[in-house]
Amino acid sequence: MNGYKEASTIDNEINKLLKENPLSEENALEWMRFTRTVRSTLEIIEECAKNKIDAKTELIASEKSGNKKGYPNTEESGKRQ
Numbered sequence: 884m885n886g887y888k889e890a891s892t893i894d895n896e897i898n899k900l901l902k903e904n905p906l907s908e909e910n911a912l913e914w915m916r917f918t919r920t921v922r923s924t925l926e927i928i929e930e931c932a933k934n935k936i937d938a939k940t941e942l943i944a945s946e947k948s949g950n951k952k953g954y955p956n957t958e959e960s961g962k963r964q
Contacts, residue, residue, distance in 0.1 A: 906914055 900917075904910055904914075
């Protein structure tokens with residue numbers, strides 16, 4: 884996946900929709916529903932991605948500190964929490 888390329892493709896599709904259905908008083912509610920739905924989906928994906936990055940960062944830090952099992956570090960080195 885190439886994030887910038889995929890985002891550009893989706894952006895182009897949204898602009899195409901806007902061109903075919905210009906924002907007006909008649910369709911404003913539908914555009915609000917559209918934007919809320921897309922925003923919610925993107926926020927969920929972003930949160931999941933952050934969690935993956937945080938988990939990987941924690942695992943790497945744990946391994947670098949000598950914890951070969953990859954468990955989070957505690958005061959008692961090498962033991963699970």
